[in-house]
Amino acid sequence: MSEMTDALHLERQVCFALAVASRSVIGVYRPLLQPMGLTHPQYLVMLALWQHAPLSVKELSKLLQLDPGTLSPLLKRLEAIGYVRRRRGTRDERVLEVTLTPKGRELRxxxxxxxxxxxxxxxxxxxxxxxxxxxxxxxxxxxxxxxx
Known part of the structure; x- marks a missing residue:
């Protein structure tokens, strides 16, 4: 079978192209985000909050298509550096709301x-x-x- 028709040829795989493109583009963001103290996933959280804050953790998880278990450490780190605040909902204490701090709003x-x-x-x-x-x-x- 020739390389051009081999369905398992690495360079023909959509998953390979997407994985390499993703890593490469995130690499372009890295030096731009570093002065702000953000990783790319944290930047995505901030983008969502700049557009929609306040959001519940559940809403943020759905919007970013991230598992809450993955999102939680990102939010903890953003809170530790003073960009967001997490607090229990005033209407429903089971809901954890995420809001921007003044420092987080200024970062925009x-x-x-x-x-x-x-x-x-x-x-x-x-x-x-x-x-x-x-x-x-x-x-x-x-x-x-x-x-x-």
Missing amino acids: SEAERIPPSVVERLGMGLEELQELHRSLTRVIAAANGTDP
Whole structure:
């Protein structure tokens, strides 16, 4: 069987391309996030909170498509560095709410420089990146059995 028709050829695997692309793009973010004291997963939490805060841990978990057990240490670290506050809901004490602190809200203005820096570093046009995002959103929906 030739390399071009071998269904198990490494470079033909969507999973391989996605894994390498993910690691590579996260690597582009790393030096941009480091001065803010954030990891990429923490940055995603902050993005969600800047857009939707306050959120319950359950809502945040669903929005980020992260298991609550994975999310909990991220929130603890963000709270320890003063960007978020976790507290029991006033209406329902079983609900753990996450809010931004003033320091966390202020960080947003610094983070606004990240997207243009990433676009520049990738050297791809905005339209091309938007199409890639649409394609990846369809892949995620298909893998999860949901509508995009």
